[in-house]
Amino acid sequence: MTESKTTGGVQSVERVFDLLNIITASGGESSLSELAAKSELPLPTIHRLLRTLVFLGYVRQLPNRSYALGPGLIRLGYTASLQLGAYAQPVLRRIVDQLGESANMAMLDGHMVVYVGQAQSSQSMRTFTEVGRRAHAHDTGVGKAILATLPESQVVSIVSSMGMPTPTKKSLGTMEDLLADLEKIRERGYAIDDEEQEVGVRCFSMALPEAPTPTAISVSGPVSRVDWDFGERAVPLLREAADELSAHFAQVG
Amino acid sequence: MTESKTTGGVQSVERVFDLLNIITASGGESSLSELAAKSELPLPTIHRLLRTLVFLGYVRQLPNRSYALGPGLIRLGYTASLQLGAYAQPVLRRIVDQLGESANMAMLDGHMVVYVGQAQSSQSMRTFTEVGRRAHAHDTGVGKAILATLPESQVVSIVSSMGMPTPTKKSLGTMEDLLADLEKIRERGYAIDDEEQEVGVRCFSMALPEAPTPTAISVSGPVSRVDWDFGERAVPLLREAADELSAHFAQVG
DNA sequence: CATTTAGAGTTCACTAAATGGAATTGTTTT
DNA sequence: AAAACAATTCCATTTAGTGAACTCTAAATG
Numbered sequence: 001m002t003e004s005k006t007t008g009g010v011q012s013v014e015r016v017f018d019l020l021n022i023i024t025a026s027g028g029e030s031s032l033s034e035l036a037a038k039s040e041l042p043l044p045t046i047h048r049l050l051r052t053l054v055f056l057g058y059v060r061q062l063p064n065r066s067y068a069l070g071p072g073l074i075r076l077g078y079t080a081s082l083q084l085g086a087y088a089q090p091v092l093r094r095i096v097d098q099l100g101e102s103a104n105m106a107m108l109d110g111h112m113v114v115y116v117g118q119a120q121s122s123q124s125m126r127t128f129t130e131v132g133r134r135a136h137a138h139d140t141g142v143g144k145a146i147l148a149t150l151p152e153s154q155v156v157s158i159v160s161s162m163g164m165p166t167p168t169k170k171s172l173g174t175m176e177d178l179l180a181d182l183e184k185i186r187e188r189g190y191a192i193d194d195e196e197q198e199v200g201v202r203c204f205s206m207a208l209p210e211a212p213t214p215t216a217i218s219v220s221g222p223v224s225r226v227d228w229d230f231g232e233r234a235v236p237l238l239r240e241a242a243d244e245l246s247a248h249f250a251q252v253g
Numbered sequence: 254m255t256e257s258k259t260t261g262g263v264q265s266v267e268r269v270f271d272l273l274n275i276i277t278a279s280g281g282e283s284s285l286s287e288l289a290a291k292s293e294l295p296l297p298t299i300h301r302l303l304r305t306l307v308f309l310g311y312v313r314q315l316p317n318r319s320y321a322l323g324p325g326l327i328r329l330g331y332t333a334s335l336q337l338g339a340y341a342q343p344v345l346r347r348i349v350d351q352l353g354e355s356a357n358m359a360m361l362d363g364h365m366v367v368y369v370g371q372a373q374s375s376q377s378m379r380t381f382t383e384v385g386r387r388a389h390a391h392d393t394g395v396g397k398a399i400l401a402t403l404p405e406s407q408v409v410s411i412v413s414s415m416g417m418p419t420p421t422k423k424s425l426g427t428m429e430d431l432l433a434d435l436e437k438i439r440e441r442g443y444a445i446d447d448e449e450q451e452v453g454v455r456c457f458s459m460a461l462p463e464a465p466t467p468t469a470i471s472v473s474g475p476v477s478r479v480d481w482d483f484g485e486r487a488v489p490l491l492r493e494a495a496d497e498l499s500a501h502f503a504q505v506g
Numbered sequence: 507c508a509t510t511t512a513g514a515g516t517t518c519a520c521t522a523a524a525t526g527g528a529a530t531t532g533t534t535t536t
Numbered sequence: 537a538a539a540a541c542a543a544t545t546c547c548a549t550t551t552a553g554t555g556a557a558c559t560c561t562a563a564a565t566g
Binding site for chain 2: 009010012013014016017020021024027028029048049051052053055056057058060061062063068069070071072073074075076077078079080081082083084107108109110114116130131132133134212213
């Protein structure tokens, strides 16, 4: 909206994705007036944009006339995640084979991290994060690993825009604590999520420095198995995998 | 493009999704000139649209300057599939529990079907279709079940635009055969994919008549287990599930 | 290693398309 | 039948698209 001035963006394109995001934020379904209120756009404009999206299959109109995300988006999202995660999959798999715990890859998308690749442990008690799922940056291993690669101003902007929910007692709840932890992450070269996201789950994570979009990988599991001894075994393997992926993404994406 | 005349669509919105689809079709990555050739749009226009998409996070620009689908699309697609599949999941799960074979839900998206919900069998030999995956309509159970609910003109348009590949010897290869099969499907009330998509896999499928977007569910597995006797047990359960889902989607989406 | 050169990225002035306020017409829900 | 919301129309104003020419950058060539 206001961005169009500074970035040379196309107004109707920015608006159309704004509308899709509003529908997403409303739990996947919005009425016209709801969209008008939240987007602060005039009604005829919204309707015209929605008509286009409906025609193209990216929005469905429900029988009660409200609008929902359409099947076309599934296809685009699936292709995007395939492309992002395809190269990473075997590398993540190798980590799982070496360490016996689930491995993930996540990227920064706006102000949150989105999981784009995953390999599961075969243990019956394991962590499981679906590809496509989003998470806060400040309370996840991958999120903190990513934040540690960004300039402080951007960290502040990202975290303050989303707030700092504390899902567990160990979660970082203040900007001060977070910035201090990020400094430690930069020093040691990897991030630790020690039951900050979920009680009983510990995670070691490392950023891919050369990736064009800020990206990180992690290995996570129950604290009973993922202890500090595990960390000592995990870190070199994570580093190896991160370097390999980083080199690839620097070239190809 | 030409649609804008007939539908009152917004040109730049149609074009932007055109570009995303071209990137998708090119395997997830396209150069500017590639996009120019395939979209037949002038260069400055494409560049402006892409700049907007990159700014919004729906396209990433790779170090070699070509463009790829961005992480923002994963989020939209994930939300879309969650919304579409969320209600269906427990119903599909019930089918799996009752019949021991994988169950799927798929919708028509343009000229193909896209899988939007899934529950897996726990057997080691089982069918597995990822949510988001697309398939031809004429050679899948869900596709045929959906086609059988559409007017013949639309069936012809969909199938002729995609062609009729025959992945197995049992696949339907001519419009005549397909239309005859659709007639049988309408008579008996469900579709059978008898090794038409993949050798050794049989599938029973049923459309959700009230769904706003043409939608179908199916149960599928190896022919050794999914035989005609299995079909007799499956059909009433499928019908029950289809009615339940259909009633829900008629109201909510 | 300097020089082509191909393609990306940009500029500009003009034409085409999109926008949005006010008012109008449908369509449900109450 | 009224109220509430959705859908649409009109058209002056704003924004986007385009063809031609230009700059910039990276990598292939000699």
